Amino acid sequence: MSLLLLAILSPLLLAVFVPIFYKYFRPIHTGWFVLPLPVILFSYFLTYIPITSGNQFAAQTLSWIPSLGIDFAARVDGLGLLFALLITGIGALVVLYSIYYLGKNKEQLNTFYVYLLMFMGAMLGVVLSDNLIVLYMFWELTSFSSFLLIGYWYNREKSRYGAQKSMLITVFGGLCMLGGIILLYLMTGTFSISEIMNMGADSFFHNSLFIPALIFILLGAFTKSAQFPFHIWLPDAMEAPTPVSAYLHSATMVKAGIYLVARFTPFFGESSVWFWLVSGIGLFTLFWGSFNAVKQIDLKGILAYSTVSQLGMIMSLLGVGAAALHFEGIHDSYFTVATTAAIFHLINHATFKGSLFMVVGIVDHETGTRDIRNLGGLMTFMPITFTVSIIGAFSMAGLPPFNGFLSKEMFFTGMVRIQEAGLFNLETLGILFPIIAWIASIFTFIYSMILVFKTFTGKYQPEKLEKKPHEAPMGMLISPIILVSLVIIIFFFPNLLADTLIAPAMASILPSLLTGTETFHVHIAAWHGFTIELYMTIGVILLGTIMFLTREKWMGIYRIFPEKLTINHVYNGLLNHSQSLSRSFTDFYMNGSIRTYLLYIFTFFIVLLLSTMGLKNAFTLDTSNLGTIGIWEIILALLIVISCIAVLFSKSRMTSIILLGAVGYTVSLFYVLFRAPDLALTQLVIETVSVALFLLCFYHLPKKRNEERMRFKLTNAIISIGVGLVVTLIAISAHSNKVFDSIAQYYVENTYTEAAGKNMVNVILVDFRGFDTMFEITVLAIAAIGIFSMIKLRLSGRKES
Amino acid sequence: MLETIVSIALLMIAIAMAMLIYRVIKGPTTPDRVIALDALGINLVAIVALTSILLKTSAFLDIILLIAILAFIGTVAFSKYLEKGVIIENERNR
Numbered sequence: 056m057s058l059l060l061l062a063i064l065s066p067l068l069l070a071v072f073v074p075i076f077y078k079y080f081r082p083i084h085t086g087w088f089v090l091p092l093p094v095i096l097f098s099y100f101l102t103y104i105p106i107t108s109g110n111q112f113a114a115q116t117l118s119w120i121p122s123l124g125i126d127f128a129a130r131v132d133g134l135g136l137l138f139a140l141l142i143t144g145i146g147a148l149v150v151l152y153s154i155y156y157l158g159k160n161k162e163q164l165n166t167f168y169v170y171l172l173m174f175m176g177a178m179l180g181v182v183l184s185d186n187l188i189v190l191y192m193f194w195e196l197t198s199f200s201s202f203l204l205i206g207y208w209y210n211r212e213k214s215r216y217g218a219q220k221s222m223l224i225t226v227f228g229g230l231c232m233l234g235g236i237i238l239l240y241l242m243t244g245t246f247s248i249s250e251i252m253n254m255g256a257d258s259f260f261h262n263s264l265f266i267p268a269l270i271f272i273l274l275g276a277f278t279k280s281a282q283f284p285f286h287i288w289l290p291d292a293m294e295a296p297t298p299v300s301a302y303l304h305s306a307t308m309v310k311a312g313i314y315l316v317a318r319f320t321p322f323f324g325e326s327s328v329w330f331w332l333v334s335g336i337g338l339f340t341l342f343w344g345s346f347n348a349v350k351q352i353d354l355k356g357i358l359a360y361s362t363v364s365q366l367g368m369i370m371s372l373l374g375v376g377a378a379a380l381h382f383e384g385i386h387d388s389y390f391t392v393a394t395t396a397a398i399f400h401l402i403n404h405a406t407f408k409g410s411l412f413m414v415v416g417i418v419d420h421e422t423g424t425r426d427i428r429n430l431g432g433l434m435t436f437m438p439i440t441f442t443v444s445i446i447g448a449f450s451m452a453g454l455p456p457f458n459g460f461l462s463k464e465m466f467f468t469g470m471v472r473i474q475e476a477g478l479f480n481l482e483t484l485g486i487l488f489p490i491i492a493w494i495a496s497i498f499t500f501i502y503s504m505i506l507v508f509k510t511f512t513g514k515y516q517p518e519k520l521e522k523k524p525h526e527a528p529m530g531m532l533i534s535p536i537i538l539v540s541l542v543i544i545i546f547f548f549p550n551l552l553a554d555t556l557i558a559p560a561m562a563s564i565l566p567s568l569l570t571g572t573e574t575f576h577v578h579i580a581a582w583h584g585f586t587i588e589l590y591m592t593i594g595v596i597l598l599g600t601i602m603f604l605t606r607e608k609w610m611g612i613y614r615i616f617p618e619k620l621t622i623n624h625v626y627n628g629l630l631n632h633s634q635s636l637s638r639s640f641t642d643f644y645m646n647g648s649i650r651t652y653l654l655y656i657f658t659f660f661i662v663l664l665l666s667t668m669g670l671k672n673a674f675t676l677d678t679s680n681l682g683t684i685g686i687w688e689i690i691l692a693l694l695i696v697i698s699c700i701a702v703l704f705s706k707s708r709m710t711s712i713i714l715l716g717a718v719g720y721t722v723s724l725f726y727v728l729f730r731a732p733d734l735a736l737t738q739l740v741i742e743t744v745s746v747a748l749f750l751l752c753f754y755h756l757p758k759k760r761n762e763e764r765m766r767f768k769l770t771n772a773i774i775s776i777g778v779g780l781v782v783t784l785i786a787i788s789a790h791s792n793k794v795f796d797s798i799a800q801y802y803v804e805n806t807y808t809e810a811a812g813k814n815m816v817n818v819i820l821v822d823f824r825g826f827d828t829m830f831e832i833t834v835l836a837i838a839a840i841g842i843f844s845m846i847k848l849r850l851s852g853r854k855e856s
Numbered sequence: 857m858l859e860t861i862v863s864i865a866l867l868m869i870a871i872a873m874a875m876l877i878y879r880v881i882k883g884p885t886t887p888d889r890v891i892a893l894d895a896l897g898i899n900l901v902a903i904v905a906l907t908s909i910l911l912k913t914s915a916f917l918d919i920i921l922l923i924a925i926l927a928f929i930g931t932v933a934f935s936k937y938l939e940k941g942v943i944i945e946n947e948r949n950r
Contacts, residue, residue, distance in 0.1 A: 686863075686867075687866065687870075687907075690870050694873070694874070694877070697877070698877070701881050705881075709886065709889075710881070710889075713880060713889055713893065714880070714881070716893070717877065717880065717893075717896070720896070720897075720900060723919075724900065724903060724904075727903075727904050727907050727916055727919060728907060730911060730913070730915070732915040732916050732918065732919060735904075735916065735919050736918055736919055736922055739919065739922055739923060739926055740922065740926065743926045743929070743930055746930075747930075747933065747943070750934075750937065751943075754937075754941075
């Protein structure tokens with residue numbers, strides 16, 4: 056196994072050893088054993104930068120199920136490397152943070168780090184695998200490990216609820232994605248992502264599977280990335296420990312959907328459906344998330360909705376960036392700016408959101424609450440935390456001199472320019488793009504301010520806090536400080552990232568724009584003159600400040616939306632209703648009465664066979680190969696008919712039993728008449744025995760039961776007549792359609808010569824087809840043993856005595 | 857000639873059987889039905905014998921014996937049931 060594949064699987068391998076470390080090295084925090092791995096992986100992935108910055112890629116394949124085209128193929132290109140660095144880099148910081156956040160003695164560290172490592176390995180697998188099935192496998196592993204991490208404090212009900220909700224939604228999306236993958240496979244004939252991308256979408260554009268595959272894959276991406284209306288699991292996932300929220304629900308897992316959209320842009324991007332779905336839903340999510348974040352009172356709630364909103368922003372940028380595929384060559388860099396912004400903001404978001412989550416975790420850890428109504432005036436107690444959070448929040452709001460400003464400006468650029476593209480009827484609806492983006496940015500500004508100023512300034516309310524606040528330990532502060540330093544460094548030196556990470560990633564998203572050895576030239580500048588974007592940012596700041604200061608007055612608009620109209624309400628209702636509905640449905644048809652079940656079986660029997668017969672026009676009546684009917688057959692048939700009818704109308708059970716016996720004996724007479732002496736013999740004996748058994752049952756019936764005639768039920772009558780009719784019709788048709796001769800001639804000729812017997816029936820039973828006989832003997836033996844044990848074995852009775 | 861006679865005999869027996877069956881259905885008491893059934897069994901013996909003649913085969917002669925035995929056993933068992941309420945009695949010294 057090559058080094059690259061080993062690197063992807065190494066977190067999973069280490070996860071096996073974590074419980075051993077936990078058990079045998081109790082004095083040392085287990086996190087210290089985990090920490091080196093992401094650091095090593097991060098440095099290892101850094102070595103790929105020279106490869107990817109030349110638009111090259113590294114690939115390794117390990118054969119897994121070659122007959123199905125499923126191989127464990129890893130491919131490191133610009134996009135994958137960017138994500139791999141995010142995963143391992145932030146992973147290392149989160150592990151470091153968690154060492155100080157989770158207590159050594161009161162938490163189950165072994166499970167925590169096993170889950171976390173599982174997640175890390177799964178995430179690396181998602182972003183680096185080149186095979187769709189392997190990608191799906193890792194995708195589901197991220198869902199499962201996320202489920203385990205959200206439900207880490209499994210004795211809390213809200214944790215379990217959040218874990219279940221995220222599981223249901225992301226697995227729903229995952230299965231949709233699997234459907235999309237299979238459709239893709241049907242279209243292209245390969246699971247390899249790079250091969251699919253090389254084929255290009257042109258030849259599949261008119262394939263009827265193209266749009267369903269597109270929608271299914273987008274459903275997977277949208278559920279994972281918490282896009283509207285699937286964003287509801289993310290706020291409830293905030294019940295997880297804060298390192299988990301910081302890692303999974305801001306920096307990595309929720310970006311798996313972004314990764315998927317970016318990965319498939321070269322293939323699906325040329326379709327207008329893709330453009331409208333990705334950018335439209337992304338924009339709406341951006342607005343909806345930022346709008347809802349303002350009303351949250353829990354710090355992690357604000358961050359959750361803010362994550363939703365920022366993911367929507369990245370998503371919409373990717374959608375808009377896909378429009379660039381319609382313009383040849385990179386010289387029209389006019390439209391690729393949206394893709395640049397998406398990747399750039401992806402990095403920026405990981406830095407500031409990670410730090411903000413860690414800050415919130417510190418506040419929670421040091422004060423015991425995350426409710427902004429109880430917090431305030433913490434600035435003097437926690438100066439470092441305050442500094443970190445103000446940098447993170449200002450970056451999130453898009454203020455200079457932090458990296459959020461750069462990506463927000465580019466976001467506005469992309470949104471403003473899209474209406475100039477003249478594609479997909481953008482001339483009319485296109486004007487909405489910058490407007491929605493601008494409104495959403497105002498709300499983003501407001502909640503960012505709430506996050507900082509409600510927590511750290513204002514009135515200090517010691518009576519509402521569980522603990523006396525003080526600055527966090529240094530170890531806990533290292534990770535957020537590193538992240539916010541990045542926030543500032545990226546602002547001042549954005550082009551450090553441009554050639555190393557952003558340009559290669561863009562080359563993966565928009566490969567068709569490059570020819571030969573061309574590369575994208577990404578230039579990010581903080582200052583680009585007095586453009587419309589700058590005025591928009593100034594507007595955001597001005598309006599946002601005013602609205603933040605006067606928010607008491609307009610917060611009432613949130614009460615316009617009643618609780619019943621929220622998607623959470625719909626989700627809960629759907630869950631409860633589907634449960635109660637399926638329960639009542641099951642209660643309705645599974646009523647426990649055998650009569651009803653027989654009714655179903657027979658009705659289906661009649662309906663299926665009759666309709667098949669009717670639709671296929673299969674009923675035929677051919678009298679050519681019928682034998683002659685003698686008087687004896689008629690008499691015997693009449694006898695059977697009379698006794699059968701008499702069984703139905705008899706008053707006592709005794710009469711019914713005797714009449715059944717009569718039927719049996721008449722059948723044996725038929726055997727005589729149709730020259731089957733062996734059958735007649737057996738039939739006679741068996742009939743006698745079974746009549747005797749019936750009489751036995753009859754004798755043991757409860758005494759009080761008054762004998763009465765069978766009650767008449769119309770449905771029973773109709774169904775029984777129907778069954779009889781169907782069987783008769785089928786028998787007639789089958790007899791009329793003898794396709795080939797019977798093979799009996801062989802037995803007639805060979806019974807004596809081959810098997811040394813003159814009784815053909817017996818020779819068939821024990822010689823030609825003796826196997827059946829053997830198992831019929833077995834059946835009889837089982838029946839006998841069963842009867843014996845039913846009579847002798849009375850366990851419940853023994854217990855009572 | 858023989859076939860005609862056999863056919864007539866069969867018809868007569870069939871009519872007899874039909875009447876016996878009427879007794880089985882109608883029979884006011886259980887012993888009536890049991891006796892009718894026993895007679896039906898014997899009639900069956902006759903029918904099988906006559907059919908063997910008609911079909912010119914000796915393959916059904918076993919069946920005649922079997923019916924006779926079964927009719928006997930069945931009738932005895934039924935009679936015992938009607939008399940004592942059980943067919944196979946438990947060992948007495950239990």
